[in-house]
Amino acid sequence: MEGKGVQVLDRALDIIELLSVERDGLGVTEIGLKLDLHKSTVHRLLSALAGRGYIERDDNRGAYRLGLKFVEIGSLRLNQLELKTEASSYLRRLANTVGQPVHLAILRGLDAVYIEKIDPVASIRMYSQIGKRIPVYCSALGKCLLSGLGKDELESALAGIEFTRFTAKTKTTVGEVRADIEGAKRRGWGLDDEEHEAGIRCIASPVRDYTGRIIAAVSVSGDRRVIAADRDEETAGVVMETAAEISKRMGYVPGMEE
Amino acid sequence: MEGKGVQVLDRALDIIELLSVERDGLGVTEIGLKLDLHKSTVHRLLSALAGRGYIERDDNRGAYRLGLKFVEIGSLRLNQLELKTEASSYLRRLANTVGQPVHLAILRGLDAVYIEKIDPVASIRMYSQIGKRIPVYCSALGKCLLSGLGKDELESALAGIEFTRFTAKTKTTVGEVRADIEGAKRRGWGLDDEEHEAGIRCIASPVRDYTGRIIAAVSVSGDRRVIAADRDEETAGVVMETAAEISKRMGYVPGMEE
DNA sequence: AAACACCGTTCCATATTATGGAACGTACGG
DNA sequence: CCGTACGTTCCATAATATGGAACGGTGTTT
Structure with missing residues (x-):
């Protein structure tokens, strides 16, 4: 691909940054619409991130939102x-x-x-x-x-x-x-x-x-x-x-x- | 690939988590050695992350460390x-x-x-x-x-x-x-x-x-x-x-x- | 109660991307 | 000055991620 990025990584970071300003989280389809990504792609990236704590599901609505792992990593960085x-x-x-x-x-x-x-x-x-x-x-x-x-x-x-x-x-x-x-x-x-x-x-x-x-x-x-x-x-x-x-x-x- | 992950994403997160506990940052070769990744792979992922503020270079030694973007994302999550x-x-x-x-x-x-x-x-x-x-x-x-x-x-x-x-x-x-x-x-x-x-x-x-x-x-x-x-x-x-x-x-x- | 619409999820053939090997330039140490 | 190691770049190709299709579940409408 062109440029300096890595496509999968850029997509994942797009999802992360989108969710970072969505207090109530978003669904798979909605993320896909906003980022012009296929929902199966979105789902796979969300699952991968969720497996490591970077994404979590809302208890009630099932919406995806950022996990607390970001809070931990951010704090570790600050404390460095x-x-x-x-x-x-x-x-x-x-x-x-x-x-x-x-x-x-x-x-x-x-x-x-x-x-x-x-x-x-x-x-x-x-x-x-x-x-x-x-x-x-x-x-x-x-x-x-x-x-x-x-x-x-x-x-x-x-x-x-x-x-x-x-x-x-x-x-x-x-x-x-x-x-x-x-x-x-x-x-x-x-x-x-x-x-x-x-x-x-x-x-x-x-x-x-x-x-x-x-x-x-x-x-x-x-x-x-x-x-x-x-x-x-x-x-x-x-x-x-x-x-x-x-x-x-x-x-x-x-x-x-x- | 097997399992639930996405290889590129898992590798990037491995790098991030490694750097989150390395106060002084690490070089490309050292990250590669610790994570069993080729240094050209590491370099590409670091560059992609750096382009978006998730990684930065130490001013003096050139070592790679986490960027302050993690602090921002972590704070955004907390404030949600x-x-x-x-x-x-x-x-x-x-x-x-x-x-x-x-x-x-x-x-x-x-x-x-x-x-x-x-x-x-x-x-x-x-x-x-x-x-x-x-x-x-x-x-x-x-x-x-x-x-x-x-x-x-x-x-x-x-x-x-x-x-x-x-x-x-x-x-x-x-x-x-x-x-x-x-x-x-x-x-x-x-x-x-x-x-x-x-x-x-x-x-x-x-x-x-x-x-x-x-x-x-x-x-x-x-x-x-x-x-x-x-x-x-x-x-x-x-x-x-x-x-x-x-x-x-x-x-x-x-x-x-x- | 049944039908419909939409969402999340799964699977897989294949298109596309990421890989890593080779090579290069630079910096540092001896 | 030379040797070593590191970071960086390039690219042929191996391997992965993609997205289209299909499915199950849920909520809404008729």
Whole structure:
């Protein structure tokens, strides 16, 4: 076959990704219709995946849905990240101090990927999700992560951005984003001023490792009345403190960055 | 080919599961050796998986490891569980009240699968993991989950248990486990008295839904000096209270079971 | 109660794909 | 500088996955 894929694998992954957004599961025929696959093909792939726990049947309706094996594999992958393991208790402490959701993210391509999310006790806001991505140009986390790139790498990354205007305040030019990144680098913290989600502001600070490189970023986010602009320096202070503690834990010695 | 599987899919899943326990990733040749696959086959499958984010290359060494796509899919699956979404804030409250790790689990076959895990701020104990399984016969969660089965279904389940002695206190006969389950049913809470992990005790209580059926269990666990035997009734009280609140949230009306 | 429609499941001839052997380029160690 | 091992690519062909047909079961309609 053409291209880089393997047909059976691509079909199976298509099924998996389809079911990952279908809360109530789907039947064989419906999966086949949505993915333009013969139902006997679908059935065979589902059976194979089910045999290993990646797919399960709904108890009542018989619909197929993702199995909990994905949860297990996802957790195993997350726990391979030493950074996350080391950072968790600092993040919990920050969440309780600030009383707002706290995230840890790493850079993947042109996105920040959430690898930890701590909600304070009273919080029930569920927008972000571990494993999800947010574009670098309109997130505090993303700007911090980009601030760790070398000049050439940064320009290359900026050149690759395809802008989507999420809110009235979304930055949509390379120049604006570059300026924000430089500001993040200078201050030691980055800002999302309702650029990704209207009404939501976010402050992040970078985490470094023993080589001095930026490997992650920590953020606090919340309603613009809670993460109020007039208290940004104060909020940024506690975020930077937490990021510094995690950095230290990862072997970073202040002053060693390039 | 023979059996229920699909060869390409089984090979890809073998690679995925191998990498899920290899923190530093592996090379093509090494994967091939471990799975008895030709390196050109391995390379093709890795490339196909990498193209969709399920595999990534280590920045430095070039080793292959799982991609963060698994984290995303795992989180999407978890978030499809309405129970988990609804329960999270109650569990956080319980963790802070008791100051010990709290879990939520559901029944899958003869295991309790952790679908939520809350560590209090100061805790760094990392034994359990979301997505992991613990056998029903030697866990408080498992005994609570089994207590919701009908008589025939329970006997069938008990007949299927293959006992492993984890500690000196592990129950290893069907009679002992049946007695524990009946005790859990009578009291409204179940106990793991160092049966799975030496020195660790655990108290759990079942969660019901609007049909009155047991759909999950909540637990608190910790060192036997902290979850001390002489205070079990007290600890159980707060666990049952949390389980009752979650049950209520899931539409359960007290008195409607059976 | 019978007929109909649709779904999930199974089987198998064959079309199509995945395989693995050979070869190549690169990087690392001696 | 040379040898070794790894990752990568290509392609003839062996082996597998496909999908068409058929079946049983369930729910709905007449």
